[in-house]
Every structure is written in C-alpha cells, then in structure tokens.
Amino acid sequence: MPSCCCIKNKPVRSANSSWGAEPPRSPRGEPRPAGTAAMDIEKVNSMDFGEFVDVFGNVIERCPLIAAAVWSQRPFSGLEDLEKHFFAFIDALPPSGQEGILRCHPDLAGRELLRGALTAESLREQSGAGLTSLGAAERLRLAELNAQYRARFGFPFVLAARLRGREAVPRELARRLQCPPAQELRAALAEVKKIGRLRLADLLAGHPAPR
C-alpha cells in the first residue's frame, strides 16, 4: 500500500458525541457514520486544515491527501462544488496515481473485514450490503474472484457496495473481469466516485445521497 496517500483504519472524528438514544440519520434515513454529525457548507468553509482533513479524509478511501488538497480550493458553494474538487483531483492523476487510489481500497468481504481492520465507512457499506454475513461458500467464491481480478488488473475490485447488494457483487465481479484494462480502470474510478459522493452526502446536511 503506498504511504503517500493511504492511512490505516483512520478513526472517524467525533464531531458530535452526544447523540442520545438514537444516532443521527442521513438524508436517506440511514444512521450516519459513527461519531459524525451532519453539517452545512458554511460550517465546512469555516474549517481549518486539520479539522477538514479529519472530517473529509476518508471520503476517498484511505486517501486523506485528496482532502488535504481540496481544502485549498475553499470556499465551496455546496455539496456538488465540494464533490467536483475531489473528483477533479482524481481525474488529474496519471494512471499510476489512479491505480494507487484503487489499491487503497479493501477487498469486498475480504481479509480486512475478517480481521476487523476496515475503516468505519467501509465497514458500514459492506455490512449494509450484506457482505458481513456471507456463508462460507459465498465468501470463498468472492475470494477466488477477487484474487483473479487482482491478478488480471493489478488492483482490487472496487464497487459501491451500498448501491448494489450481496448478490450483485460476484455477478459484477465476474462481468468486469472480462473487460479490457483501460475500460476497467475507468469503471473502477467511477465506483470510487460513487462511494465518495455517498460519503460526502452523508456528511453534509440537506443533500439527499444520489443513487
């Protein structure tokens, strides 16, 4: 894992620890990530560098460097503007950097899940998709497909699990295994952006997470 942009299991900032009995809900009614509170764009624009990276450092999985670069672009006019800066950073990277971002992602239903080493966001997405409760045969099938995919493309298979679900994961994996490498890099980066869009929408109040 490259050390320039990756963090291991970064704890989510505890911006609001007084939830009471019920955790806050996202615009789609899902619980917000543990330890985070919704905020508006004025609050985002008022953040100093450290706070911004703490809060947005895992919008792109284990790549806080991207949030660090995006902070310089403030003020942001809203969620879409903020998102645009995260995505522009990814698009401006050479393929080696884009592949590096993909390599910062844990496998779906992989070793890091079993070891309890996922980030809070990834765990929530994988468990929401039912990937934490697979039977042994399903887990084995996914492990085989993940290994084949990694051997073919040199980076892990990435899919926005929250938008799919457990049945779709092996199906999509088997399908994308057949794609040409350049097409597959584009497809994988599109999934990274979907994951980032959902994570950003969770963090900002009043913005329904797009599907």
Ligand SMILES: NC(=O)N[C@H]1NC(=O)NC1=O
């Ligand atoms: N491998 C992979 O797609 N991992 C990511 N997908 C997702 O929804 N959360 C993740 O961590």
